[in-house]
Amino acid sequence: MENLNRENEKNTSEACSDDVILRVEHLKKYFPIEKNLLGATTLSLKAVDDISFSVKRGTTIGVVGESGCGKTTLGRTILKLYEPDGGKIFFEGQELTNLNKKQMRRFRTDIQLIFQDPYSSLPPRMTVGSIIAEPVYVHKIVPKAQVYDYVIDIMQKCGLRPQYFDRYPHEFSGGQRQRICIARALAVKPKLVICDEPVSALDVSIQAQIINLLKELQQTIGLTYVFISHDLSVVKYITEQILVMYLGNVMELGETDEIFDHPLHPYTKALFSAVPMPNPDVKMQRIILEGDIPSPANPPAGCKFHTRCSRCMNVCRFKAPEYIEAFPNHFVACHLYNKEVMENLAAYDAEYERLEAERLARLEEERLKKEHGRRKTGSADDAADGAAGGEEKKETEIR
Numbered sequence: 001m002e003n004l005n006r007e008n009e010k011n012t013s014e015a016c017s018d019d020v021i022l023r024v025e026h027l028k029k030y031f032p033i034e035k036n037l038l039g040a041t042t043l044s045l046k047a048v049d050d051i052s053f054s055v056k057r058g059t060t061i062g063v064v065g066e067s068g069c070g071k072t073t074l075g076r077t078i079l080k081l082y083e084p085d086g087g088k089i090f091f092e093g094q095e096l097t098n099l100n101k102k103q104m105r106r107f108r109t110d111i112q113l114i115f116q117d118p119y120s121s122l123p124p125r126m127t128v129g130s131i132i133a134e135p136v137y138v139h140k141i142v143p144k145a146q147v148y149d150y151v152i153d154i155m156q157k158c159g160l161r162p163q164y165f166d167r168y169p170h171e172f173s174g175g176q177r178q179r180i181c182i183a184r185a186l187a188v189k190p191k192l193v194i195c196d197e198p199v200s201a202l203d204v205s206i207q208a209q210i211i212n213l214l215k216e217l218q219q220t221i222g223l224t225y226v227f228i229s230h231d232l233s234v235v236k237y238i239t240e241q242i243l244v245m246y247l248g249n250v251m252e253l254g255e256t257d258e259i260f261d262h263p264l265h266p267y268t269k270a271l272f273s274a275v276p277m278p279n280p281d282v283k284m285q286r287i288i289l290e291g292d293i294p295s296p297a298n299p300p301a302g303c304k305f306h307t308r309c310s311r312c313m314n315v316c317r318f319k320a321p322e323y324i325e326a327f328p329n330h331f332v333a334c335h336l337y338n339k340e341v342m343e344n345l346a347a348y349d350a351e352y353e354r355l356e357a358e359r360l361a362r363l364e365e366e367r368l369k370k371e372h373g374r375r376k377t378g379s380a381d382d383a384a385d386g387a388a389g390g391e392e393k394k395e396t397e398i399r
Ligand code: SF4
Pocket: 265, 266, 267, 303, 304, 305, 306, 307, 309, 310, 311, 312, 313, 316, 321, 333, 334, 335, 336
């Protein structure tokens, strides 16, 4: 708890620091999936649940995790394409959380999004030139007379030839289309770009070109990226920080080299064990995760990862781990690194046994209640059958 408070104090002071461009504090996004007759939500899917991190200007943070862990929802909530259900978002020290659509308009150019699929994210009836020029006109980035030259300049920076200006998206390959998407995002001079799996739909050779382009643009224009991906080799190459997500929660956060060299969380270790090693003499030791990812609508109690964790202890089954700073700037949510928990395992085992006994007693009580109800209905039915039989007998006798 003390660690958590220390983290919070650090967070607040960093939110005001010039160096930090984006600060997210305890961000939540829940999607309702069941409502009662009065319209109140009775069950929700916790896609993003209490996430905190910060990004320094001109750097890249990688957000990694399996499909369905909430990476994309996190990116869209930061952009306020989804309204957050809790927590705070700071951009350059200004809080965005409660701004309405009109107030958000002035930040729309500063924060841009590059989508995963370059095939469906471009309007097919517009030429490349008009796709890139449209936001430039709308946000009055340069005087009208200079728009053409400005667009050509952006196209060249993104590796697109000026003669492509009048062509349509269908005339291009996947890699070139993603360059068009990048050019469109850069046309409004953003400071922060959220890249949602920008290379996952592309061939490996094209992926390298796009990643190098993003890196080059970061060095020349000083962009900051939130890079969402499940490809850890790409993340290692482009990021300075990594945030590992599982079922809407942060499992681990730290500097890229530190996380690759010394992963702490069992989930991170399993994920990183799948990264291919470019050295044929090094034998890979894959950690295979058993079972499927649980439903985010009904996550397991305690540590959300406990159903798949090889290090699972009794305490993990009922107590959610605290998010602590295990090493300087290296945060993890796992009981294995919590001194208080590890020193009191016997007490937690006893607590788990007590809770289990209570749960089993509750189940038995419910079973007995159901059986009693069934017996009652059965005897009522027998009585009704008996009465019906009597009536039938009387009728026969009368006849
Ligand atoms: S808290 Fe327990 S179940 Fe969760 S990752 Fe750590 S050891 Fe595994």
